[in-house]
Amino acid sequence: MAFTPPRLLPLPLPPAAAPASTRAVSARHHGGRTAPELSGPTPRVVVVTSGKGGVGKTTTTANLAASLARLGLPAVAVDADAGLRNLDLLLGLENRVHLTAADVLAGDCRLDQALVRHRALQDLHLLCLSKPRSKLPLAFGSKTLTWVADALRRSPNTPAFILIDCPAGVDAGFVTAIAPAEEAVLVTTPDITALRDADRVAGLLECDGIKDIKIIVNRVRPDLVKGEDMMSALDVQEMLGLPLLGVVPEDAEVIRSTNRGVPLVLNDPPTPAGLALDQATWRLVERDVMTAVMVEEQERPKKKGGFFSFFG
Amino acid sequence: MATASVAASLPFCLLLSPRLFRGRRAVRWPRPIRASASSNASDVAGGERKLGALESRVGDLRALVASVPPAVASIQKSISPNFVAGFCVGIAFLAAAARQVIIRSRDHDNRGSVADLVRRGQLKSGQRGTAKLRTYDDPFNNSLVKIDEGTSTAQMFGKEYRLAPVRLTKEQQEMHQKRRSRAYQWKRPTVFLREGDSLPPDVDPDTVRWIPANHPFAAASSEVDEETAKQNVYQKDGVPSRVKAEHEALQARLEASNAVTKLPSDPRSMQHNERPMRSSGKPSENLQSSKFDNQGRQVSIESGKHSSDGSSQSNGPEGQ
Ligand SMILES: Nc1ncnc2c1ncn2[C@@H]1O[C@H](COP(=O)(O)OP(=O)(O)OP(=O)(O)O)[C@@H](O)[C@H]1O
Numbered sequence: 001m002a003f004t005p006p007r008l009l010p011l012p013l014p015p016a017a018a019p020a021s022t023r024a025v026s027a028r029h030h031g032g033r034t035a036p037e038l039s040g041p042t043p044r045v046v047v048v049t050s051g052k053g054g055v056g057k058t059t060t061t062a063n064l065a066a067s068l069a070r071l072g073l074p075a076v077a078v079d080a081d082a083g084l085r086n087l088d089l090l091l092g093l094e095n096r097v098h099l100t101a102a103d104v105l106a107g108d109c110r111l112d113q114a115l116v117r118h119r120a121l122q123d124l125h126l127l128c129l130s131k132p133r134s135k136l137p138l139a140f141g142s143k144t145l146t147w148v149a150d151a152l153r154r155s156p157n158t159p160a161f162i163l164i165d166c167p168a169g170v171d172a173g174f175v176t177a178i179a180p181a182e183e184a185v186l187v188t189t190p191d192i193t194a195l196r197d198a199d200r201v202a203g204l205l206e207c208d209g210i211k212d213i214k215i216i217v218n219r220v221r222p223d224l225v226k227g228e229d230m231m232s233a234l235d236v237q238e239m240l241g242l243p244l245l246g247v248v249p250e251d252a253e254v255i256r257s258t259n260r261g262v263p264l265v266l267n268d269p270p271t272p273a274g275l276a277l278d279q280a281t282w283r284l285v286e287r288d289v290m291t292a293v294m295v296e297e298q299e300r301p302k303k304k305g306g307f308f309s310f311f312g
Numbered sequence: 313m314a315t316a317s318v319a320a321s322l323p324f325c326l327l328l329s330p331r332l333f334r335g336r337r338a339v340r341w342p343r344p345i346r347a348s349a350s351s352n353a354s355d356v357a358g359g360e361r362k363l364g365a366l367e368s369r370v371g372d373l374r375a376l377v378a379s380v381p382p383a384v385a386s387i388q389k390s391i392s393p394n395f396v397a398g399f400c401v402g403i404a405f406l407a408a409a410a411r412q413v414i415i416r417s418r419d420h421d422n423r424g425s426v427a428d429l430v431r432r433g434q435l436k437s438g439q440r441g442t443a444k445l446r447t448y449d450d451p452f453n454n455s456l457v458k459i460d461e462g463t464s465t466a467q468m469f470g471k472e473y474r475l476a477p478v479r480l481t482k483e484q485q486e487m488h489q490k491r492r493s494r495a496y497q498w499k500r501p502t503v504f505l506r507e508g509d510s511l512p513p514d515v516d517p518d519t520v521r522w523i524p525a526n527h528p529f530a531a532a533s534s535e536v537d538e539e540t541a542k543q544n545v546y547q548k549d550g551v552p553s554r555v556k557a558e559h560e561a562l563q564a565r566l567e568a569s570n571a572v573t574k575l576p577s578d579p580r581s582m583q584h585n586e587r588p589m590r591s592s593g594k595p596s597e598n599l600q601s602s603k604f605d606n607q608g609r610q611v612s613i614e615s616g617k618h619s620s621d622g623s624s625q626s627n628g629p630e631g632q
C-alpha cells in the first residue's frame with residue numbers, strides 16, 4: 001500500500017537545518033491537527049477526470065466530496081456523466097435525484113432546488129447534469145457547468161469546493177465537465193492503457209489552460225509492485241511528469257461501500273483506501289503534494305532462531 | 313562491550329517491568345544498532361549519544377541492583393557459585409520465554425485485521441456498515457498510521473513500508489508539459505452541433521464539436537434560448553421561469569374563459585405551491601385533448617413526484 005505522509009522529507013535533517021515545512025510536519029504529526037488549512041479563493045472548481053473508463057473517477061469524486069464535507073468544507077459534487085451517471089449511487093442519493101441541471105436550464109426549477117443535500121453530511125450536495133434517459137440541451141451543453149459554477153460562486157452560501165465527476169473519454173461530456181474547472185485531479189491506474197489516456201487528457205487540460213493537474217494513482221497492489229509485476233506510483237509519476245495527490249490501494253471495501261451507498265472515507269473503522277483518499281483530501285485542500293511514497297512492503301526480520309535468538 | 317552490558321541488563325529489565333521494557337525496546341533498541349552500522353558521521357555521533365544514554369540507564373539499573381537490601385547480598389554470599397550459575401541460566405531462560413511471548417503477541421497485533429484493531433481498543437466495534445460518521449482523525453497521524461521520519465519507514469494498518477522520496481523535479485515537470493503541448497494541440501470546442509445539422513452562419517467551425525445523434529447531449533432542440541437558459545441557472549429565488557410562464561399562460565387562458573376566480577392569483581402563494589399549481593394547470597390545459605385521461609394521470613404523477621422532491625431537494629444551500 002502506497003500511503004505517504006504529507007510533507008515528509010526524504011531524508012532526516014538535523015534540527016538546525018530544518019526549514020519551515022519540517023515544523024509543519026512535526027506540528028501535524030505531534031500536534032494532532034484536526035483539519036487542513038484551506039488554500040486559495042473559493043469555490044475551488046476541481047474536475048476529476050481520467051480519459052480511460054472505470055479507473056475510479058466516480059469513487060474518487062464521491063470520497064473527496066464526503067471527506068471535504070466532513071471537514072466542514074461545503075462541497076458540491078457534480079455528476080457530469082450524463083449518459084452513465086452513478087455518483088448518486090456512491091453517495092446513496094439515487095432515490096432523491098428528481099431535478100437535474102437540465103431542469104434548471106429549462107426553467108422547471110431553480111439551481112438550489114436541484115441540489116440534493118446529503119442527509120448525514122450537511123455540507124455535501126449533489127447535482128446531476130441530467131436524467132439517464134433525458135437529453136441535455138445541445139446548444140449550450142458546454143456552457144451549462146460554467147454557468148452552474150458561476151451561479152454557485154455568486155450564491156450567498158458559496159461552497160468551498162465544486163467537484164466535477166467527468167465522464168470517460170474526451171468527447172462532449174469531457175468538454176462540458178472541464179469547462180468551468182481551474183484544477184484537475186487526474187485518476188489513473190498503474191497500467192499502460194490508463195496511463196496513455198491520462199497523458200492525453202493531461203495534454204488537453206493543459207491546452208485548455210488548466211495547469212494545476214495532480215494525479216491519484218488508484219488500485220495499487222503493493223505486493224505486485226514489490227514483485228515488479230506492477231508499476232509503482234513513482235513509475236506512474238515519472239511517465240506523466242505530474243505531482244502526486246494520492247496513491248490509493250486496491251481495496252475490496254471500495255465495492256462494499258459502493259453497494260452500501262456510503263463513501264469509503266466514512267467507514268468506521270477506516271480502511272486502507274479510505275485513509276488514502278482522506279489523505280488526498282487534505283493535500284487537495286492545502287494544495288499540497290506527496291513528497292514520498294510507500295512503495296514496498298518491508299521485510300519483517302522473522303527470526304526463527306528459537307528462545308535465545310535475542311542474544312545473537 | 314556496551315552490547316554485552318545491555319544484554320546482561322535485559323533479564324533485569326524484564327523482571328522489573330515488562331511493559332517498560334517493551335516500550336524501550338520498541339523505541340530505543342533498534343537505533344544504536346542502526347547507528348553503528350551507518351557510515352554517516354552525524355549518525356555515528358547520534359548513535360554514540362544514544363549509546364551513552366543506554367549506558368547511563370544500565371548504570372541506573374546497576375545502582376538499583378546495588379541498592380537491593382543488604383539481606384539479599386548476605387544470601388548471595390551464603391549460596392554456592394553453582395547455584396548462582398543455575399539461577400542466572402534460569403533467569404535467562406525465563407527472559408527468553410517472556411520475549412517470545414511478547415513477540416508473538418506483537419505479531420498478532422501486527423496482523424492489522426479489523427478484529428485485531430477492535431480487540432486492541434483502537435477502533436470501536438459494531439459500527440461497521442452504518443452511515444454513522446466516524447469521529448475525525450488526522451489521516452496522517454492516528455492509531456493506524458505511524459510514520460517514522462528518522463528511518464524513512466511507515467507503519468500502516470500494522471504493516472511496514474519503506475518510504476521512497478518523490479524524484480520529480482520542476483524541470484522534469486516542465487519538460488513533460490512541453491512534450492504534451494507539442495503532442496496534443498487542442499482547442500476546447502464551445503459549440504455542440506448534431507452531426508448532419510448545418511453550420512449556423514455566425515459560428516466558427518473550429519469551435520464546433522459534432523455530436524452523434526445517439527449522444528446524451530443530442531436533444532432534438534432546446535425549448536429555451538441561451539440567454540433564458542443562463543438566466544434560469546442564475547435565478548436565486550422566486551418561481552422558475554417556465555413554471556411562471558406556464559402559469560401566466562394558463563391564467564390568460566382562464567381569464568379568457570372567465571374562470572379566473574377558480575385559481576389563486578397571489579404570486580406569494582404561487583411561490584409556495586409552484587408544483588401543485590403546475591399539476592393543477594396541466595390537466596386543464598389538456599382538457600380538449602382526446603388523450604386526457606392517460607396524459608392527465610401521467611402529468612399528475614410526474615408533478616406529484618416533482619412536488620415531493622421539490623421539498624426534499626429545495627433545502628439546498630440557498631434553499632433554507
Ligand atoms: N481502489 C479500488 N479498489 C478496488 N476497487 C476499486 C477501487 N477503485 C475503484 N474500484 C472499482 O472500480 C470500478 C469503477 O470505479 P468508478 O465507477 O469509480 O470508475 P469511473 O472512472 O468513474 O468509471 P466510469 O468511467 O465508468 O465513470 C468500481 O466497481 C469500483 O468499485
Ligand SMILES: [Mg+2]
Pocket residue numbers: 057058059081086165
Ligand atoms: Mg464514473
